[in-house]
Each structure stands twice: as C-alpha cells, then as structure tokens.
Amino acid sequence: MKTEEKISNGVNIPPRYDPKETEDKWYKIWEEKGYFSARVNPDKKPFSIVIPPPNVTGMLHMGHALNNTIQDILIRYMRMKGYETLWMPGTDHAGIATQNVVEKKIAKEGLRRQDLGRDKFLEEVWSWRQEYGSTIIHQLKKLGSSCDWERIRFTMDEGYSKAVLEVFIHLYKKGLIYRGRRIINWCPRCQTALSDEEAPHKDLDGHLYYIKYPLKQTSPVKKSKAKKQKDDFVLVATTRPETMLGDTAVAVNPKDKRYKHLIGETVILPLMEREIKIIADNFVDTSFGTGAVKVTPAHDPNDYQMGLNHNLEIINIMEHDGVLNSNAGDYQGMDRFEAREAIINDLGERKLLEKTTPHLHSVGHCYRCSTVIEPYLSWQWFVNMKPLSLPAIEAVKKGVIKFYPKRWTKIYLNWMENIRDWCISRQIWWGHRIPVWYCVDCGIKKGKIKEVESGPDKSKSYVIRDPDAIVAHEAPDKCGTCGGNNLIQDEDVLDTWFSSWLWPFATFGWPHQASAQSKQKNELEYFYPTSVLVTAPEIIFFWVARMIMAGFEFRGKKPFSDVYIHGTVRDDTGKKMSKSLGNVIDPLEIINEYGSDALRFSIMSLTSAGQDVNLSKNKFEYGRNFANKVWNAARFIIMNLDSEKINSDVCLCSKKIDNLPERWILSQFYGLLEKLEKSFKQYKINEASKLIYDFFWHDFCDWYLEFSKLTISDPDTQIVLYRVLEKILRFMHPFLPHLTEEVWSNLPQREGLIINAPWPKMQKELVSKTADKQMQLIIDLITSIRNIRGEWRIPPGAEIECIMKVTDKNIKKIINDNRRYLQKLAGISEVKILEKITKVKSSASGVIGKIDFYIPLADVIDLAKEKERLLKQVDSFRLQLKGLEARLKNKQFLKKAPPQVVESEKEKSKELAGLIKRVCDNLEALRQ
C-alpha cells in the first residue's frame, strides 16, 4: 500500500531492491546482445585478460569470487573507457583432480580404472565432463562475469592439444626435454610423479630414530687404533627407518675425526643382514644426528647422488602404492608406515635401537590428496628450465612485466633464478599423452625394454628404461631404425601445467597454419600480449612464472604486461577457507541471500590490494545495504524528475549554475573522477569502491539530496540531480553491474545500456575549491547546531532560533544565500545575522570559522552544563595551540621546515587563539 501511494511521476519503483528480479534478467540480455564479445577493431585499443582457468571439477568458492570480480571490474571499466575488451574464459582439465573424481565415481560401482582400461576410462571422464564440466561456468555467470563466452576454451580441446604437442616437440628438438632416471616426488595414493611445486612441504612432528649398525669384525689392528671407543657399531639417525631396508652404504664426513678410522669398514645392515660399506662424502653434515648417515640411493635424492658418486647399488624396496616389495625381506607386503613401526619394534627387540627423539621436520605432501610424498626413483620426462628462465628473468627485472604489489617481484625472481628441471610426466590417464613412441623390437634388442606379464589376466606390458624415442605429432607407422611396426606409445601424460602455461596464446588457436592469414592469427596479433593477469599468490610458480617463460619461448613476447596478485580469502579468524576445515562461505549462498552485486561490492571493498581478506557472512550486509541505498536514492530522484526540465544537452560547464549545493556536488563529483582514475591505475580497486561509496552515500545522499529537496523543481537542481545520478551510476557499474543496469533502465532519458555507456569525461572547470570551501562552512554550521540540539535534547520538532555574529561581508552573503538550508537541515526557525551582539542570554553558543552563533535556549539550558561544554572545547583548542606555539618557538623548525608549512602553522595558531578568545567570551557571558 505504501508503494502504491508513493507512485509519482508515473513510475512505480519498489522501495526495496530485489536482486533476484534483476540479476539473471540483465545477464541474459547482455549475453544475448553480444556485449561481451570482442573482435579485432583497429579503431580501438585492445584490453585483454585471460581468465585463470578454473579446474573443470571446480565449484565456485570465495577465492574465485574475488579473483573474477576483480577481472570483471577491470574489464567493464575498460570497456566503458572505450577499449576493445576481451575476457577470455575457459576451464582446465586438471589431470589428477579430475581423474580422482571420476575414479571415485566408478569406485561406487566397485570398479577401478584398470578394470575399464585406458580408452573406456577416458570415455568415462569425457562424459563426466560433458555432464558436470560447466558447473563452474554457470557459477561464474551468476557472478556477472562478462567473459566472451563464445570463445570458451578447454585445455583438452583439440586445437589446444595441438599446441601442447607442438610445444613438447619444439622443446624436445631443442634438447630441453629429456627422459631421465631421477628421484622424484611420488604420491603413493595418486600413484604418479609430481613436480616439486606439487609437493609442498609441511612441518610434521616426527621422530629421529638412532639405529645401531653393527660393525663387521675386522683386523684387530684397526680396532686398537680407536681410543677407548667401543667400535662395535656405527650409530645412524634417520626419520624414515623403513628405508634402511634399501641401504647400500653408511656415509660419514671425511673430516669427521670420530669416524675417520672407520672409513672403508663394513657394517652389517640390521634386519637385512647385508654387508654394506662405510663411505666418506663431504655431503654429510657432522653436526646433524650422529654424523653418520645411512645411504638409501633409491629413496632419497641426496642418497641417490651419493650412490652415483660412489657407484653404490640401488635397491628399490617399494611398489607404486607405497607397499614394500620383495626387496624388503620379511617386510614385503607391508605399507610403508606399517613397516616403519614393525622395523622399530624389531630393532628394539634386537637392542639395535639406541634411542628415539622427537623431531620436527618438513615433509612433502601431495597437493591434490595431502598424502605424504615418497621420494622415489623412476624414469620420468623433464624440461631443462634454465635456458627458458633467462628472458623471463630479464623481462621482470627491466619492468617489461610488472607485479602488483611490487613485493612479488622478488619472490618471483628468487624462484626463477634457482629454477630446477621440471618433471612433466604423470602416471595417470587423463591428460595430454606424451607424443613419444618406442620401437619394442629395437628396445628389447638393446635391453631398454622388457616385456612383462602383469595383472590377473597376465596381460602383456612393458618396462621401459631409456630406449630411443620417436617424437612426433602423430603415431608413426614404423620404426625408422628397424622398419618394424611394433611401436608403443609412452604411457604417461603431461603435467596439467604443461598445458596451462600456454594459456595466453593457445587460447587464440596457436599454432596457426603458416599459410593463411587466419582470423585467429589476427586476433592473436591484436590481443596478445594480454593486458593484465589477475591471480592468487599460490600459483605464481605453477603458472605465472611458466607462462612468462612460454610467452618468450614460443611467441617471442611477454604474455601480459601486469600481474596483479590479490590476497587469499580467509574466514573471520584468519584461517584459510577450506572444505576440510568447514569454514567456507559459499558465494552462491551469498548471491542467493544478498545478491551478486552485494557480494561483489562487499568483497572488493574489504580487500585492500594484495592483502588477505577475512570474511564472515554478515560482512556482505555492507554491499547489500549500499545496493539498496543506490536503489532508493535513484528511486527518489526518478520520482521527482520533470523530464522537460532535464531535457537539455547543455554542457554543465557552460551553463551557469549559481546555487551553492549544485556547484558543490558537481565539484565533488569531478574530484571523485580524478581520484578514481588514480586508484584504478594502481589496481587499488578497494580504494575506488570506497571512494564511490563515500561520495554517493555521504556527499550525494546525506547532504546533496537533502539540500536538493528545497529546490527540487528548479531546473538547475533537476539537471544536476539527473546528471550526477546517471554519471555516478556509470562509476558504479563495474562494481554493481546488475543493479546499475536496472536503475539505468528506469532513467527517463538514456541511451542504450549502461554496460556500454562511456565512462564520464573530466570537466575541470566544474571542480571548484570555492564551492567546496563555502559548502564546508554550511555543513559545519549545520553539524554544529545539530550537535547542540543533541546535547540539549531538543526534540526535532521544536524549532529554534539562531543568532549569528558575522562581520565578513562574503561570509554574510554565503549565509544569507543559503539560510534556507540552515533552517531546514538544522531545524531552525529563523537565522538572524548581526554584526554586533551585545549579549545573548541563556543560550548555547558555538564558533565556526569566523562565525559566532548563539541558540537561545531559555527553557532547557543548564548554565553549568553549558559552561562545562564550552570549557571542554576551550581545553581542546588550548591543547592544540600549545603544540603549535611550541613548534613556532623552535628555531630549528623555523629554520628548516618549508616556509609554507611555517606559514600555515602561524595562521593556524592565530586562528586558534581567536577561537579560544571567542569561546572564552561566551563563557564569560554565561557567568553574568
């Protein structure tokens, strides 16, 4: 009913903004009308962003919400600024993650992927992706993301896969990709190799086990050499006792006096009863543990290196799943951790476990499933990264690519300068299969391939060492050496990041046919390098650094100019949001409850550039309330507009507007425009959102709209209300796209949709310091009078009188011109301006600038209380003055401080002294 009554101007706008009514509606219109699509346009400058492709298994979380809101704001902002904007969307096939999901799914039917076989299993994955793969895309749309969806890419698309193969072959031919036998990070659960980046180290409370390795009794000569020491055994310390089963030496530092005499001696490896040598190696740190280290070449990278150096036997004791194999003697068939306990037990029983101490150490974990990584010796494919890193280092050092905030530069460079070879082969099925074939016949002949039977069905498979590789785009027909056609393809697939690092150009269809000047080729030329990459700190090494290397290697150009690294989304106690902690806030729930715009606005305002953000659900009220405020202010204006009066294209700067509030709000608006530009340039988007919020809520609504109510039908007020509203809506559009589009559609005069409206242009002539200053005086007066009303509990209905003492003619004019505003907003019945005031009895008083004002309050005033109030004021003034005077007495200050600072200090102190005197006079008057 309330709504019905308020219909005015023929418009009916509900008093409460309902996002549900508008968000999907406008998104559909934008998408259908093609506002998100970008094409080569030589008349415009390009602005492009490639989305960090979410995992195809992904569900929208707050991190995505933050990441994509930032990108959408930048895209919408630049679109309005007249750039040809492209936001390239897509998803990542996420090898291990996706395979895990599908494996879990078929496990419900009691199946393992091996039961299906490779081809069948991949079919399952593809059909899973068909069904669920666009979930995250729908969710991104709910957020309002203005991606060019016609271009959506997937890292397993046919074209994209070609790029991956091309790159593999290119690097192989260049000698940068090789197959090698190395200790890599092995996840026994996912049963694949991982790169160093995929095995983050976490501190774990473990133990250091001190184990006695008995010395084999040798010649008595040597034994006597040892002082009093009982050389019955060598004590070694280890955190992973189960690996001792694969020990093939004990190492000591050659300089270590404790052990010098034992070098070359033999010890008996407990439990296995194997004779192993004591070797000397500089690697051994004399200060750690006992100074003697067990050497397990197959299960520790350092030990492996020592094994190579000393030509030690390499004994692998473990299967792919972390279960000990036949090399583990009695422990065969036990899981690695089960074996650890058994071994400790057995050693204890044999009195070979000297002691166990608690030991905090850092252990690698699988970044997909958190299983403890096993350093594992195997044949894998690697990329030699060093040569690729050089241009990538230089580009960042020279500022060709800039990080925001700057501090990430150092972190990037540190990693890049210490870059290590990248293990790119994965023992999974979902991914880009390595384009390498081997000739079985040649391989067997050379002893590089062994045929084995495995599985219950005794099917044939091959153990491949390092036979000659045939690297090709397509499966070759026959072996180039023997002409045979018994060829097998490498079983492994490539690391998912081996495809992601090509994202900025592979999404444009690279590599293109050399022949034609294809459309895609033009697009790549036009949109690449992209403008900015917006991402989270976790993937600087995984992705950002590698994209930079790939950009230079394959395109000869940087992939992007700026890298904006935003913070991590945390819960209100500062913990990272994660499903396992159960502290996630679901963005979709927030969208449902508060609206997508509220989510966007809140998260952006709360996140200062590059800083982590702590969220709790109630914080989204901030954006919801703001959206509602915008809605209602617009509602008020629209209902009061007279379309004839606003029907004017006149430039506001040429139109003479005299009224102070109008001049002031225009001045504020264009001041805001300038500040916004600055904030955007530095990616300080939260600053921009706060500027808009403050201007709109406080300057525009709290002050200007209230002022405007007095002159609402004046043509000047009408024009200013309308123009400022429609322009501020444009500022808001990147943050609140749906709401602003809806409000825009309610404006009586508008062109097209706001998504395409040009960003307002600066009009310097409208920025007026005079207007700002004059208005500030009026605002201060009103605030001061309101304060008195509050202090004296004067009911809002009660009108009071205000007597002002003003001598300055200009100020008198300002007050006179604007007295109606004072009366209305401070609730004053009459403003009397006098040049001299002899005495105002029983009144509250105040001093604002050059004005003394008095409010007679005979009925309510408590003189003692008023005295106290004034005294408090004087005290605060005096305190300030004291500081100022001290400074002005300081000769150093007068000598060294810039003259304008000294000058302004002098002025201030004069002003303060004046104020103090006037308040004191008022106090004196109270006494009489």
Add this chain to the structure above:
RNA sequence: GGGCGGUUAGUUCAGUUGGUUAGAACGUUUGAUUUACAUUCAAAAGGUCACAGGUUCGAGUCCUGUACCGCCCACCA
C-alpha cells in the same frame, strides 16, 4: 636456515611522496519514523598507531633491533 606480510578504536580494516586534531565500517550509547531508503537518518563515546632505539624542525609513515601472529621457500639424514 632464508625471505615476505601483518601488529592502528571493543571488532574488521584504511591511512598517498614524513607536515602536526590518525579515518571508515560493524558494534556500543542517545535521539528520530506519514512524505527515497530502519538494508534509514542525526549525534556521541571510543586510539600513549605491538615494543625499544635511531634519523628528522617534525614519525602511524623512513632506518635498526625485539616480540607475537600468519605465509612462502630450502637436498632439516
């Protein structure tokens, strides 16, 4: 072991190239409701800017160190 970030009002956070009365939001207190909005309006209270030194006429801001919290990196058997 190395590096980075943080420490400002009860809470969550801003704070430009150092400039003198350190801001906001939420919460609290007081008052307001027929006339855009209670998802509102007006007003108030609330801070020795983690600590200790230093540079400077002047430090929340720059430098050094300390403490606590968080993060990243490292071949810590």
